[in-house]
Amino acid sequence: MAKLGIKDIAAISGVSPATVSRTLRNPDIVSEETRKKVMKAVEEGGYTPSRFGANLRTQKSGNIIVVMPDITNQVNAGIIRAIESEAQKAGYSILLGDTQGLAEREKHYANMAQSGQADGVLLFTFHMPFNLNKALPVLKQLPPIVNSCESIPIEGISKVMIDNIAGARTAVEHLLSLGHKRIAAVMGPRDTPSTLERLKGYETALATARIEIDEQLIIRGDYGLDSGIGAMEQLLKLRLRPTAVFCFSDDMAIGAMSVLQENGFRIPQDISIMGFDDIRYARLMTPALTTIHQPLEEIGKACIELLLEQLDGKSEQARYVELPFQLMVRQSTGPAPL
Known part of the structure; x- marks a missing residue:
C-alpha cells in the first residue's frame, strides 16, 4: 500500500497541510490537541517527511x-x-x-x-x-x-x-568643523530604519551646534544614484543654496557630484559632498569622496x-x-x- 502524503495526513487530521507541516517541523507552536491528531495520523499512515519538509533538523x-x-x-x-x-x-x-x-x-x-x-x-x-x-x-x-x-x-x-545615528552625527560634525552651517541632507527611503536613524544623527548634530533645521535642505531620496541626481538638481534651485550636502549613501553622493560638475560647480570649493557607506568606487571618484565607512x-x-x-x-x-x-x-x- 502506498504511503500517505502530507495532504492525506491533513485530511485525516481535519487540519490544513500547513498545520501538518508546522506540527512536524516545530510541534511546540501548535496546540496539544492538534499535535496528537496529526501525530496519530502520521503513525497510522506511515508518513515519512521529505528532505524538504519537517525532517529539516536531521536532514x-x-x-x-x-x-x-x-x-x-x-x-x-x-x-x-x-x-x-x-x-x-x-x-x-x-x-x-x-x-x-x-x-x-x-x-x-x-x-x-x-x-x-x-x-x-x-x-x-x-x-x-x-x-x-x-x-x-x-x-x-x-x-x-x-x-x-x-x-x-x-x-x-x-x-x-552599525550605529547609524552616531555615524550620521559624525558626518555632519565633520562638515560643521569645516565651518559649514547650511548643510543639506539627501535621505534614503522614507520608512527604512537606517534612513530614520541617519536623519536623527543629522538633526542631533545641527541641534548641538545650535543650527536651526531648514526643511528645504532635507530632500527625499532612495539610496540610488538617480535620486542623488534629482536631489542635487532640486537643491541648486534654492535661492540660498547649501554649502555642503550630506548624502545618506555613497551612490546618491556620486549622483550629486555629477550634477555639480556638469553645472560648473567646484567640489569642495563651492559645495562639499559627504557620503555614507564607503563603497568601492568612493575613493576612485574625482575628487575622492569623504564618507562614513561601513565594514x-x-x-x-x-x-x-x-x-x-x-x-x-x-x-x-x-x-x-x-x-x-x-x-x-x-x-x-x-x-x-x-
Missing part, C-alpha cells in the same frame, strides 16, 4: 537564503561576497533572494525556508516575513535567522548592525558566524553585534566658502 538542505531588497546595490554586493565565502567554508550554498522591496517576495523566501528548502535565513530587510504568535517565544517560531543593516523592530532576533566584509562574516552558531545548536539566545564605523576624510569636503 539539512545545505542552503542559506539571503533576503535583500536589491542585490545589485554596491553595499549589498560587498556583504554578499563575504557571506558567500564564509558559507562555502562551512559547507553551505547561498540562495539570493532579491525582493525589490516587495512584501510578497519576502513572504515567498520565508515560505522557502519554512518548507525546508533552506536551513537558515539572513534578513537584510526591516519587515518580518514570517507570521509570529505574540504569545510564544520568537525563536521557537522561526528557522535559524539573523537580521542585519535594516533593523526589524522585534526583540529576540540576532542582529548585526561590509565584517558585516557579512558576523552574520554567517551568528547563523552558523544557531545551525550547529551552539546558541539558543539572540545576540546583538554592533560593528564600528569610521570617518574617511578625502577630497570632496573642504572649508565652507566665504
Whole structure:
C-alpha cells in the first residue's frame, strides 16, 4: 500500500497541510490537541517527511537564503561576497533572494525556508516575513535567522548592525568643523530604519551646534544614484543654496557630484559632498569622496558566524553585534566658502 502524503495526513487530521507541516517541523507552536491528531495520523499512515519538509533538523538542505531588497546595490554586493565565502567554508550554498522591496517576495523566501528548502535565513530587510504568535517565544517560531543593516523592530532576533545615528552625527560634525552651517541632507527611503536613524544623527548634530533645521535642505531620496541626481538638481534651485550636502549613501553622493560638475560647480570649493557607506568606487571618484565607512566584509562574516552558531545548536539566545564605523576624510569636503 502506498504511503500517505502530507495532504492525506491533513485530511485525516481535519487540519490544513500547513498545520501538518508546522506540527512536524516545530510541534511546540501548535496546540496539544492538534499535535496528537496529526501525530496519530502520521503513525497510522506511515508518513515519512521529505528532505524538504519537517525532517529539516536531521536532514539539512545545505542552503542559506539571503533576503535583500536589491542585490545589485554596491553595499549589498560587498556583504554578499563575504557571506558567500564564509558559507562555502562551512559547507553551505547561498540562495539570493532579491525582493525589490516587495512584501510578497519576502513572504515567498520565508515560505522557502519554512518548507525546508533552506536551513537558515539572513534578513537584510526591516519587515518580518514570517507570521509570529505574540504569545510564544520568537525563536521557537522561526528557522535559524539573523537580521542585519535594516533593523526589524522585534526583540529576540540576532542582529548585526552599525550605529547609524552616531555615524550620521559624525558626518555632519565633520562638515560643521569645516565651518559649514547650511548643510543639506539627501535621505534614503522614507520608512527604512537606517534612513530614520541617519536623519536623527543629522538633526542631533545641527541641534548641538545650535543650527536651526531648514526643511528645504532635507530632500527625499532612495539610496540610488538617480535620486542623488534629482536631489542635487532640486537643491541648486534654492535661492540660498547649501554649502555642503550630506548624502545618506555613497551612490546618491556620486549622483550629486555629477550634477555639480556638469553645472560648473567646484567640489569642495563651492559645495562639499559627504557620503555614507564607503563603497568601492568612493575613493576612485574625482575628487575622492569623504564618507562614513561601513565594514561590509565584517558585516557579512558576523552574520554567517551568528547563523552558523544557531545551525550547529551552539546558541539558543539572540545576540546583538554592533560593528564600528569610521570617518574617511578625502577630497570632496573642504572649508565652507566665504
